[in-house]
Amino acid sequence: MKKSIEVTVNGKSQSVEVDTRMVLADMLRENLRLTGTHIGCGTGSCGACTVMLDGRTVKSCSVLAADADGRSVQTVEGLSTSAVSLHPVQEAMVENQGLQCGYCTPGMVLSAVELLNKNPDPTEDEIRHGIAGNLCRCTGYHFVVTSIQAAAKSMKEGA
Amino acid sequence: MEAQDFSVVHKSVPLKDAHEKVTGHLQFPLDFAVPAMLYGRVLRSPHAHARIKRIDARKAEALPGVKAVLTYKDTPEREWFGLWLNYRGCVMDDTARFVGDEVAAVAAIDERTAEQALDLIEVDYEVLPHVLEAEDAMAADAPQIRADGNVRNPAVVEWGNCEKGFAEADIVVENKTRNYSQDQATMGRNAPIADWTQDKVTLWTGTTCPSELRDAVANLLDMAKSKVRIIALPTGPSLGKWWFNNIEMVAVLLARKAARPVKMMLTQKEVFADVKRRHAETTSGRMGVARDGTITSVHLEDVFENGAYGDKRDVYQSIPDLWTRIHNAKFEMRGISTNLVTSGCMRGVGDLTMNFGMEMLINKAAAALAMDPVEIRLKNAVRTGDALRTQRTLHALLAPDTPMPEAFTISSAAIDECLKKGADAINWRDKWKGWGQPTETNGATRRGVGVATGMHICGIRYGGQCGAVVKINSDGSVNLLVSLGRQGNGNDTTQCQIAAEELGVPYDRVSISCGDTDVTPWGQGSTASTSTHLSGTATKAAAADAKRQLLELAAKVFQAKPEDLDIKDGMIFSTANPEQRIPISDITDRHAPELWDVGQQPCIVGSAVTNVPIDPVAKHMAAHFTELEVDTDTGQVEIVKYVEAQDSGRLINPEVCENQLSGGYYQGLGFSLIEELVYDDDGKILNPNFENYKIWRCADLPDPELIFVEDADPVSPFGAKGLGEVPICVPPGAIAMAIYNATGVWMNETPMTPERILRALGKI
Numbered sequence: 001m002k003k004s005i006e007v008t009v010n011g012k013s014q015s016v017e018v019d020t021r022m023v024l025a026d027m028l029r030e031n032l033r034l035t036g037t038h039i040g041c042g043t044g045s046c047g048a049c050t051v052m053l054d055g056r057t058v059k060s061c062s063v064l065a066a067d068a069d070g071r072s073v074q075t076v077e078g079l080s081t082s083a084v085s086l087h088p089v090q091e092a093m094v095e096n097q098g099l100q101c102g103y104c105t106p107g108m109v110l111s112a113v114e115l116l117n118k119n120p121d122p123t124e125d126e127i128r129h130g131i132a133g134n135l136c137r138c139t140g141y142h143f144v145v146t147s148i149q150a151a152a153k154s155m156k157e158g159a
Numbered sequence: 160m161e162a163q164d165f166s167v168v169h170k171s172v173p174l175k176d177a178h179e180k181v182t183g184h185l186q187f188p189l190d191f192a193v194p195a196m197l198y199g200r201v202l203r204s205p206h207a208h209a210r211i212k213r214i215d216a217r218k219a220e221a222l223p224g225v226k227a228v229l230t231y232k233d234t235p236e237r238e239w240f241g242l243w244l245n246y247r248g249c250v251m252d253d254t255a256r257f258v259g260d261e262v263a264a265v266a267a268i269d270e271r272t273a274e275q276a277l278d279l280i281e282v283d284y285e286v287l288p289h290v291l292e293a294e295d296a297m298a299a300d301a302p303q304i305r306a307d308g309n310v311r312n313p314a315v316v317e318w319g320n321c322e323k324g325f326a327e328a329d330i331v332v333e334n335k336t337r338n339y340s341q342d343q344a345t346m347g348r349n350a351p352i353a354d355w356t357q358d359k360v361t362l363w364t365g366t367t368c369p370s371e372l373r374d375a376v377a378n379l380l381d382m383a384k385s386k387v388r389i390i391a392l393p394t395g396p397s398l399g400k401w402w403f404n405n406i407e408m409v410a411v412l413l414a415r416k417a418a419r420p421v422k423m424m425l426t427q428k429e430v431f432a433d434v435k436r437r438h439a440e441t442t443s444g445r446m447g448v449a450r451d452g453t454i455t456s457v458h459l460e461d462v463f464e465n466g467a468y469g470d471k472r473d474v475y476q477s478i479p480d481l482w483t484r485i486h487n488a489k490f491e492m493r494g495i496s497t498n499l500v501t502s503g504c505m506r507g508v509g510d511l512t513m514n515f516g517m518e519m520l521i522n523k524a525a526a527a528l529a530m531d532p533v534e535i536r537l538k539n540a541v542r543t544g545d546a547l548r549t550q551r552t553l554h555a556l557l558a559p560d561t562p563m564p565e566a567f568t569i570s571s572a573a574i575d576e577c578l579k580k581g582a583d584a585i586n587w588r589d590k591w592k593g594w595g596q597p598t599e600t601n602g603a604t605r606r607g608v609g610v611a612t613g614m615h616i617c618g619i620r621y622g623g624q625c626g627a628v629v630k631i632n633s634d635g636s637v638n639l640l641v642s643l644g645r646q647g648n649g650n651d652t653t654q655c656q657i658a659a660e661e662l663g664v665p666y667d668r669v670s671i672s673c674g675d676t677d678v679t680p681w682g683q684g685s686t687a688s689t690s691t692h693l694s695g696t697a698t699k700a701a702a703a704d705a706k707r708q709l710l711e712l713a714a715k716v717f718q719a720k721p722e723d724l725d726i727k728d729g730m731i732f733s734t735a736n737p738e739q740r741i742p743i744s745d746i747t748d749r750h751a752p753e754l755w756d757v758g759q760q761p762c763i764v765g766s767a768v769t770n771v772p773i774d775p776v777a778k779h780m781a782a783h784f785t786e787l788e789v790d791t792d793t794g795q796v797e798i799v800k801y802v803e804a805q806d807s808g809r810l811i812n813p814e815v816c817e818n819q820l821s822g823g824y825y826q827g828l829g830f831s832l833i834e835e836l837v838y839d840d841d842g843k844i845l846n847p848n849f850e851n852y853k854i855w856r857c858a859d860l861p862d863p864e865l866i867f868v869e870d871a872d873p874v875s876p877f878g879a880k881g882l883g884e885v886p887i888c889v890p891p892g893a894i895a896m897a898i899y900n901a902t903g904v905w906m907n908e909t910p911m912t913p914e915r916i917l918r919a920l921g922k923i
Contacts, residue, residue, distance in 0.1 A: 034182015040346035101647025102180030140821030
């Protein structure tokens, strides 16, 4: 069954026709071609598909697209304001090697952004628990954590 | 050159594609699409072993939206071959050899239609007896999986006389280890897209070996290699899974039959259960030692469980080379077929599993002598210039037409320094209390320390020469063409650093194309810790060739000899008078002012096809130390501290290398403690997903302390060895020793789960 929903994606309100069984991740990727939201496990275990729904991170493979009706979604594509300027978390990941293959990175970035929005000065332990829902197979997380620490510092200085 | 003399090498510059990755712009296979493409799905065998008596696809073909159905009747009778003895076989034939084996494939206008069509394919199976354990498959009356039987001839590396060595020993110990199967557990999924024009096929796929995949497709279909174009997409984590697999061949054949581009869709379950995993292994051994700790003899018998279509045996492993000083040795490595999903190379391969067997033997020998485990390793491990034992077997197998060199030696080996620096870092002198002695006891929890060593290849020359092309554009910017995969190990970044350093241009002036086989010269794929060492050698030589051409042109302008000129930061200068300098573009962009006069622009293309020497040979190695805590009531292990000390050669990009060591630690501790594919008696994998196959999360382990012993290797580009695989090879030995010292029980099976630890403690 199809349903038309009104959803704000990366600040822009739009109506999208979705299958009622469709999950948010598929709507973003297939209907809107926002493929920065990656599909990993498809069952809410790995965090690769993390996006923000009304300012809170969700695993978009585990949310029905229809449930985004009337709500606001932010994906990794909406984080940087232009092709060259990056969000401080993205900037810090680039500068501090907070990534390897890049598959988990968009989800990791969004979890870090939410963490820093809620807690601008997190301890290392709070950072580790803040991204514990995002699996990274490559890095061993060390530089992911130091990237988020660097982002926290630069966001505070920029504020 | 010393580290401080470099401009680009030895700098932690950001990854070339970091911006694409953090913005989500980088397209992985699932994200990639071509116009008019169909969607492909695979019908897989429900049986571990069965013959297809009848297969009827007519109803599926009649379903609206279905464009083609592929069965074994449409596939070549010839076998195709993967890399490094990861044998494959036919794309499909009339026999299914594991639960999940490809039986048919459908191309349809969308994924759902393709899935519906799978249900309409009628298959009558004659179910055959199956065998899942290597030991059972070796029995004479076992069901035979391959036409040539289940048991391959062993690969043997041997020197001296083992029995004589045992007779000379004061103590002989025996041990047997068993490793269960780890999965690469990749979040990314491959989704190859094949597209045919009249006589040429283009295949976009997540592969780390574009050149070798091109050759495999061309060989399978008897096509000119120029008519097969591979465009390698970034794979996401690979760890060996995404070299290339049967799914690519299915895509090529299905697209040909459908006469449309087809994208093969894999589910997460298929990625776990139906593609490729790490083999299971048993290692049985005896070791003889003299009272002073000299190892007089070792005999290791190793059984690789290869699944249905693997073929590892395995002559590429470096354990005999790490322990080359042992007086007498015999390493026998046998590959066995079973009715489980194909196993093959995963990061570290036998230098993880066999190494565990070897380390445990050394531990038992040292314990019997009451000798410090660091001391026995220092006494027996390889040193620079020692003979390499595996190389003779390799040379005989892979270069039978080339004369056997008199000697094979190791180019550099600093394992002694790794052991000493690692011991200092963990405070071994104070922590080591003797065999079976905890460092601390607190109620039911006990702490112990452990150490282990490991070694792995830096690729091998016998895999083929590697090529590189360096193009200098008129503005002085540079394009590097070299064949590599993009699996997150930073090898594209590393190659750009090598080219920039050699040529004397800034890092950001170099772009790389590494995935398109129509564009790049042939190269060994990003497997076996190859890229930096082998492709890096080619890249450096191609950059040197381009530089030579540039300086010849510049010599006329400078009215000097080329050898009196050099390039740094994109500026050509006279070495006698560095103030005399011009930008590269002054040479490459010499047109008359205000005229469009490209005719005067020189076309500079540097190229090289290189290999590394037959002798000496580079290998990478490491010593790891850990202190851990075992809760003897629950069997739970907590890592207190972990130290990796690695003989890395020169680091091209130190932070990229740190990520490699840190990630290897996570995966190695996963192998050691928690990761295992579990299957039922029918051969069905029961945990093909991240809910039931756990990998470590961010808050689960402390960061390791990393130590690089950075002696420049004499046969490596800028002294940089490969370094990606040894980090995963060492943990199980260190963990098992620390558990023994904490609790007094030897853990000979991996993963060392709480259940296995409690059983070893006699508590369950």
